[in-house]
Amino acid sequence: MKRMGMWLLLMTKRLMKKPSFVIILVLLPVILVGYRFIISKDDGTLRACIYVPKGSDDYAKRVAEQLVNYDCAARFYMTDSEEDLYSDVIAGRAEVGYIFPKDMQERFLSRKWDGAVTMVVSDTSQYAPFVNEFVTVAVYSGIMEDYIADYLVNRSGLELSDEEIRPIIRENLAKQDEAGSLFTVSYQDYYTNTEVSYEEVMEENYLTKPIRGTVALFVLLAGLAGLVFWFQDNAEGRFKVMSYEKRPVINYGSMFLPTLLASVVGLVCILIAGLAGNIFKEIFVMLLYVIFVTGVCEILRVIVPSVNAICAAIPILAVASYLCCPIILDLKKILPVVTYLRKILPPDYYLETFNATPLWVMAAAAAVVSAVTVLLELRERR
Numbered sequence: 001m002k003r004m005g006m007w008l009l010l011m012t013k014r015l016m017k018k019p020s021f022v023i024i025l026v027l028l029p030v031i032l033v034g035y036r037f038i039i040s041k042d043d044g045t046l047r048a049c050i051y052v053p054k055g056s057d058d059y060a061k062r063v064a065e066q067l068v069n070y071d072c073a074a075r076f077y078m079t080d081s082e083e084d085l086y087s088d089v090i091a092g093r094a095e096v097g098y099i100f101p102k103d104m105q106e107r108f109l110s111r112k113w114d115g116a117v118t119m120v121v122s123d124t125s126q127y128a129p130f131v132n133e134f135v136t137v138a139v140y141s142g143i144m145e146d147y148i149a150d151y152l153v154n155r156s157g158l159e160l161s162d163e164e165i166r167p168i169i170r171e172n173l174a175k176q177d178e179a180g181s182l183f184t185v186s187y188q189d190y191y192t193n194t195e196v197s198y199e200e201v202m203e204e205n206y207l208t209k210p211i212r213g214t215v216a217l218f219v220l221l222a223g224l225a226g227l228v229f230w231f232q233d234n235a236e237g238r239f240k241v242m243s244y245e246k247r248p249v250i251n252y253g254s255m256f257l258p259t260l261l262a263s264v265v266g267l268v269c270i271l272i273a274g275l276a277g278n279i280f281k282e283i284f285v286m287l288l289y290v291i292f293v294t295g296v297c298e299i300l301r302v303i304v305p306s307v308n309a310i311c312a313a314i315p316i317l318a319v320a321s322y323l324c325c326p327i328i329l330d331l332k333k334i335l336p337v338v339t340y341l342r343k344i345l346p347p348d349y350y351l352e353t354f355n356a357t358p359l360w361v362m363a364a365a366a367a368v369v370s371a372v373t374v375l376l377e378l379r380e381r382r
Helices: 002-017 019-039 058-068 082-091 104-109 128-154 162-179 198-203 210-235 244-273 279-303 307-324 338-344 346-352 359-381
Strands: 046-051 074-078 096-099 118-121
Touching (some): 002 019, 002 244, 019 210, 046 058, 046 082, 046 128, 058 074, 074 128, 082 118, 096 128, 104 128, 128 162, 210 279, 210 346, 244 279, 244 359, 279 346, 279 359, 307 346
Parallel strands (some): 046 096
16 A cells, blocks of 8 residues: 555656646646636626617617616627627627517517517527526516506506506506516526625626636546556556556556646636636536546547557547537537537536536446446456
C-alpha cells in the first residue's frame, strides 16, 4: 500500500513535469480570462426587437412602448421595418423579434390571438422562450381592462355601462399591480428550488454559459492525455516493476490522476465565472464526471490498438463535443441526429445534469462505464 501511494505521488509529479499536460491545465484559465475580457465589453443583456407597422391601433403601440421601458432581463427595442427586424435576428443583434399586427386589440378582444403576433427567431436560439414570458405579460396585462369590461358589460347580466365600470376596473387593477400579484415572472434556483430575486438573476451574465461546457471538454482532454501517457509509459516498460495484481489500479490511476487535476482547475474556473450554485453538488457532479471520463478512457485503452489511433481520435472527439454538445450552440433543432450523437460524448452527460436532467442519470452512466472497465480488466487478465 505504501509503495502504491509512492507511485501515485511520483505519477502526479511526472504529470506536472510534462509540458503538454501543464499546457492543458493552464490553457483553461487563460481561455477563461480572455473570454471574460471579451464579454466584459458586452453587458450580457438579452436583446429583442419589435416592429409595429404604420397605422397600427393604440393597443399595439402601447404594448410595444411598455416592453421598451420594461425593467427586466431582456432589452426590447423598436425597428423601423420588418426587414430590419429580420436582419437583426439573422445577424445575432437580437435574440428574437416580434411583429405586431395592425389590428392587435381587435384580434385579442375577439379571441383570435392564434398567430396574431409573429415571432422571428433563429433555430439555434436558447433564450426565446424566456423572452416570450415578458411579452406575454405585457400583452395580456395591456388587454386585461378590456377583457374585464367586456365581460361585466356584455356577459355578466349586470346593468352597467362601459363608462361606469372602467374607473372601477382601473382602480382595482392598479392595486393588484402594485401588490405584485397581477402578473409576475418568478426565478427559481435550480439547485435549491427556491425563488431568487431579479437582481440576483441579472448578476449572472448569460454569455458565461459556454464556460461550463469548455470545462467539461478540458476534463475530457485531460483524461485522454493521461491515456496517451499510459501508452508511452507502457512502451517504455515503466509498469514492469509493479506486480500483476496491481496493474488494474495502475492503469486506472494513470487516467484518473490527470482527469482529477483538470477537474480541480475546472471547478475553480466555474467559481471564478460565478456559475457555481450549490458547491457540494458541483463537487459531487464533477467527481461523477471524473469517474465517467476515466472509465471511458480505460475502455478506449483496451479497445483502441495504439497511441497513434488515440492521438488521431482526440481532435475528432474535441470537435464533435463542441459541435454536438450544447457548449456554445444547441444544434439539435437544426440537425436532430445530433441528439443521438451526444450519447457517446462524455461532456453531454455533465452538461445535461445542469439542464434539469436528474442527477441519477449521471450517476448511472458513471456506474455503467465503471462496471464495463472492471469486466474488460478481468477479460484482459485471463
